[in-house]
Amino acid sequence: MxxxxxxxxxxxxxxxxxxxxxxxxxxxxxxxxxxxxxxxxxxxxxxxxxxxxxxxxxxxxxxxxAGHLPRPEPACTELPAGLAELLTVWRDIPAVVQTATLDVLAATPPATALAPFYRPGANLLRAAFLTPEVHRLHADAPTLVARAVATLRAQADHTPDDPRVLALRDELLSRSAGFRAMWQRYEVNPPPVGELTLTHPVVGPLTLTYQRFAVPAHPGILLVVHSAEPGSPSERALDRLLADTGTPTPPGRA
Structure with a gap:
């Protein structure tokens, strides 16, 4: 019709x-x-x-x-040994391992230098709604925050009885009007690839692409990797950031 x-x-x-x-x-x-x-x-x-x-x-x-989905396996909350080893090899790449509730489990030094909330023990949603850091650093903060809420909404759909999901949701519903508004939008499809536009306090503006990889053997674990366009001002800014952290510049970019 x-x-x-x-x-x-x-x-x-x-x-x-x-x-x-x-x-x-x-x-x-x-x-x-x-x-x-x-x-x-x-x-x-x-x-x-x-x-x-x-x-x-x-x-x-x-x-x-409508209550038709089967009960899934609980999401993992521990850092997989294989990813911990991978991050030691990727010390020149901004990479973060996080849970489905956006708790950071591990991050390479360039990732932590890129954003202070990329550190083990931090929660990216709490940082987004309860601190000013995200909005100072990210020019596109509203888009990134919406994607983070969509990630939590997707996990709440997948594991509706997970106490960690419920606790984080309830905490932010009670503490943040911004989160309450975004939660009511019912967005559940965060893209696996996107861009970050940052104004970094040390190296200035840069634009990075990020890719989110699920880890099938560890449900709920995500590996997020950032990169800059080869030869771009953003890549040069990222190299300056690597130098600031004492990380050698990757071969071919020196």
Whole structure:
């Protein structure tokens, strides 16, 4: 069905248009929307997700809200030995190992020099909402903070009974109006790749790309690696930061 033309008071599909796209009756969709039917089948949820063009993480969130997801394995909270060894080899790369609740488990010296909250024991969400450091350092802080909240929301979907997730969520809900507003946006799809634009107090402005890698053998553990475009002013600024930490510049960039 093609949405009917004509003026709309708000953007988006009308109720009957969404029901038709999902292949369900208007009456049944109305009951779902009004909360009079709280147990739609997985097939109905998939049909609605398809009609709304939801991506996979958001579709998973829809199933979570309806109580259809199986109980997952608990997330890891300890630093895997293999990643600890890898970070000793990657001493010239800004790299961070963190949990699904954004607790930093390990960081290379360049990462800690890049941002003081990249240090073992810190929590990136607490830093984002309860200290001014993130907003002073990151020109794109609102985007990064939103991605961090989406990461926690995704983990809350995956392990809804995890006491660490619940404790962090409840703490920030009680202490930060900004977190409360972002939590209500229900964003659950943090991108694995993105950019950071920083104004560093030592080396000045630089733009880095970051990539987030899940560790399948250790659910909930993420490896985040930062890099600069080869030959760019940001790479030169990163090299100055390496020199400031006493880390040798990688071969080929000296």
């Amino acid at each position: 093609t949405p009917a033309p004509g003026p709309r008071r708000v953007p988006g599909l009308r109720r009957e248009e969404l029901a038709d796209l999902a292949g369900i009756s208007h009456d049944y969709y109305t009951r779902l929307e009004q909360g009079r039917d709280r147990r739609p089948s997985p097939e109905i949820l998939d049909a609605l997700a398809h009609a709304l063009r939801l991506d996979a993480p958001t579709t998973r969130h829809l199933h979570h809200l």
